[in-house]
Amino acid sequence: MKIRNEKDFWSGVMFVAFGLFFALFAQKYDFGTAQRMGPAYFPTVLGGLLAFIGFVVALTGLGRESSDGKVEKFHFYELAWVLGAVVVFGLLLRPAGVLIAMFALVGISSYASHEFHWKEAVALSIVMAIITWVVFIYGLKLTIPVLPAFLEK
Numbered sequence: 001m002k003i004r005n006e007k008d009f010w011s012g013v014m015f016v017a018f019g020l021f022f023a024l025f026a027q028k029y030d031f032g033t034a035q036r037m038g039p040a041y042f043p044t045v046l047g048g049l050l051a052f053i054g055f056v057v058a059l060t061g062l063g064r065e066s067s068d069g070k071v072e073k074f075h076f077y078e079l080a081w082v083l084g085a086v087v088v089f090g091l092l093l094r095p096a097g098v099l100i101a102m103f104a105l106v107g108i109s110s111y112a113s114h115e116f117h118w119k120e121a122v123a124l125s126i127v128m129a130i131i132t133w134v135v136f137i138y139g140l141k142l143t144i145p146v147l148p149a150f151l152e153k
Helices: 006-028 041-063 076-110 118-139
Strands: none
Touching: 006 041, 076 118
């Protein structure tokens, strides 16, 4: 059996792995029924669907050839910037508020791109902060601090 499209095959394998991980991890909780769902119901069903979709995608990688089907090298440097930005966002959210944390998230993760421009990063930070405020604070009424703690009192 020959892998004809590496991108499809390996992304399908990744979907299967993640789907099975979440479906199996959820099994230590109560499953419930479709009418009265337990905490394991949602991750088990979604994990199973993700694994099924991954299986189908991996099979298409075995059957259909593509001109751009080769997998490129993995970019650890860019991944480190993005994951670091998420960690900084989590650490800054409570003490600094969502506005400053969002600026830090977008600013730091922008360094992962080779096409980084400060004007675009600032504009994206403003848009993301507004969307976050509208959806999570105004719409869902979550108690996320908007401004730093010393400014809100």
